Amino acid sequence: MASGDTLAIFFPASGEPPASNYPTLDTRNGVLVLDFDDTTDENIEFAGFMSRAYAAGGITVTIGWAATTATGGDVVWDIAFKSISDDADDLDSKAFAAANSVTATTASSSGEVDYATITFTDGADMDSVAAGEYLRMQINRDADNGSDDLVGDAELVFIEIKET
Amino acid sequence: MVAESKKIQTLVNVIADQGEAIRLAVSKLIATRSKFNTANPDANGTVVEGNLVPLNNSLNRINAEISKQVWTDIINARSPSHRNKALD
Numbered sequence: 001m002a003s004g005d006t007l008a009i010f011f012p013a014s015g016e017p018p019a020s021n022y023p024t025l026d027t028r029n030g031v032l033v034l035d036f037d038d039t040t041d042e043n044i045e046f047a048g049f050m051s052r053a054y055a056a057g058g059i060t061v062t063i064g065w066a067a068t069t070a071t072g073g074d075v076v077w078d079i080a081f082k083s084i085s086d087d088a089d090d091l092d093s094k095a096f097a098a099a100n101s102v103t104a105t106t107a108s109s110s111g112e113v114d115y116a117t118i119t120f121t122d123g124a125d126m127d128s129v130a131a132g133e134y135l136r137m138q139i140n141r142d143a144d145n146g147s148d149d150l151v152g153d154a155e156l157v158f159i160e161i162k163e164t
Numbered sequence: 165m166v167a168e169s170k171k172i173q174t175l176v177n178v179i180a181d182q183g184e185a186i187r188l189a190v191s192k193l194i195a196t197r198s199k200f201n202t203a204n205p206d207a208n209g210t211v212v213e214g215n216l217v218p219l220n221n222s223l224n225r226i227n228a229e230i231s232k233q234v235w236t237d238i239i240n241a242r243s244p245s246h247r248n249k250a251l252d
Contacts, residue, residue: 148167152173152246
């Protein structure tokens with residue numbers, strides 16, 4: 001896979017919520033979105049499979065999101081990965097690697113989608129997810145971070161993973 | 165630590181919610197007063213005897229206060245998706 005090529009795409013309908021503090025499904029002009037609260041940290045996981053074409057060059061995650069109503073302010077997004085390797089990782093105990101974050105500024109109009117990117121170097125930074133492996137990705141809005149000053153919900157529209 | 169802007173928004177939202185509730189209550193009282201005046205029942209010997217004037221004056225003062233532009237401005241600044249928890 002060449003640099004810049006898409007490896008995986010995720011949409012709100014495929015999110016797997018935790019038992020509590022999860023974003024809620026909503027629609028916006030018929031588009032399915034996940035609403036993340038602005039004062040309580042909320043997170044959700046996505047199941048995926050690293051493309052066999054991944055060339056171990058590291059990945060860039062693009063978060064497509066929009067503010068419910070705000071036209072100014074920043075959101076702090078965290079992304080973390082968990083790899084489940086063949087006959088090596090226990091689903092019952094494997095933890096996520098440390099998250100990488102981005103402070104994203106909302107688009108000037110609340111209906112516009114901002115594309116915020118986070119890079120991960122190949123290896124431990126992305127829990128050593130390798131080509132052909134099952135992975136889990138967690139996205140969290142760090143709502144109680146002092147840098148997250150966007151009032152109201154932040155709506156997740158899509159997540160893309162590409163070869164950096 | 166939750167951003168300052170969200171703490172302010174919580175205050176705005178609560179003032180807006182309660183301000184609208186007060187406006188609605190005042191509107192209902194004014195409508196009921198109008199019906200009462202039209203019906204003009206005999207209040208002698210009831211709990212409202214002698215109290216209608218002070219009640220009427222209080223209602224007028226409350227209505228004057230809650231109708232002020234400052235309340236309208238705050239109500240218009242409400243953020244529907246903000247959960248009002250930033251001051252907890």
